[in-house]
Amino acid sequence: xxxxxxxxxxxxxxxxxxxxxxxxxxxxxxxxxxxxxxxxxxxxxxxxxxxxxxxxxxxxxxxxxxxxxxxxxxxxxxxxxxxxxxxxxxxxxxxxxxxxxxxxxxxxxxxxxxxxxxxxxxxxxx
Numbered sequence: 001x002x003x004x005x006x007x008x009x010x011x012x013x014x015x016x017x018x019x020x021x022x023x024x025x026x027x028x029x030x031x032x033x034x035x036x037x038x039x040x041x042x043x044x045x046x047x048x049x050x051x052x053x054x055x056x057x058x059x060x061x062x063x064x065x066x067x068x069x070x071x072x073x074x075x076x077x078x079x080x081x082x083x084x085x086x087x088x089x090x091x092x093x094x095x096x097x098x099x100x101x102x103x104x105x106x107x108x109x110x111x112x113x114x115x116x117x118x119x120x121x122x123x124x125x126x
Contacts, residue, residue, distance in 0.1 A: 011116025022096035023064025057093035074099035
């Protein structure tokens with residue numbers, strides 16, 4: 001699955017727009033993580049407990065967004081964005097974009113890239 005933050009995929013033509021897709025998670029820390037992070041916050045600097053939660057959240061919302069795009073028949077997501085918010089002691093992370101069907105532009109055609117030409121020249125799996 002191709003996922004890009006741009007509105008187009010260089011070297012590919014958008015053949016169909018299937019609509020908005022998203023992945024969402026709301027997470028909370030456990031009491032131990034919150035306590036440890038609170039002590040670290042006194043001295044300043046990074047809070048690894050919260051950094052880990054945010055990385056895990058990002059991977060989870062991307063997985064959910066891609067799964068929704070695949071269910072709709074997409075092979076790419078364009079204009080992908082992340083959004084985050086805090087709800088009291090919870091963190092919300094959302095990934096969203098537009099599910100599309102793209103087709104690689106073959107070599108020699110306007111807009112082709114070495115990558116798209118290579119993909120276009122590869123026969124589909126049997």
